[in-house]
């Protein structure tokens with residue numbers, strides 16, 4: 778169920794988490810990130826422009842894997858699928874959300890923040906999970922501890938991940954990639970500073986090692 782997603786995440790390294798306010802920014806932003814070596818992009822469904830942005834990237838940038846983030850409901854699953862998202866990411870998990878995902882065709886990276894949530898997702902077959910909010914929920918020590926009894930689960934920690942701590946996460950055996958917004962901050966996007974976004978993306982992509 779998460780098979781194709783696993784391959785995408787294994788090569789991602791760092792996944793930019795994007796908040797896009799204007800559809801017109803989607804393509805230049807995605808191009809800037811891909812040029813910097815980051816080709817797995819999560820567009821959060823937090824703005825009116827998000828689905829249009831996903832459509833644009835999916836249609837015009839075949840080198841990128843574009844997914845949706847902040848997927849909370851069955852309706853978000855349907856809208857993500859219609860827009861051409863190749864994966865979805867949620868901050869946490871509900872049964873209604875998982876039911877909708879499993880009835881559909883687009884793989885999900887569901888969110889968990891503690892061992893019980895991790896176990897519940899594992900029971901339903903999700904061995905790749907987002908660890909959110911990573912820093913606030915215990916960061917590197919928490920993931921190391923979870924990796925003892927639940928070593929078969931691989932995580933994409935997101936939330937508070939930065940250039941200063943990304944490598945510590947990526948060095949863990951149970952971390953497949955990390956997510957973060959630092960290389961495409963709302964300020965840089967508003968300024969259309971694509972060159973700086975590419976520079977930060979290059980730095981981030983060098984962290985994969």
Ligand SMILES: O=C(O)C(=O)C[C@H](O)[C@H](O)COP(=O)(O)O
Nearest residue numbers: 821846847868935936937957958
């Ligand atoms: O929107 C979602 O679905 C989320 O899960 C939240 C994002 O992953 C974080 O907001 C990114 O965190 P920062 O890198 O600390 O900005």
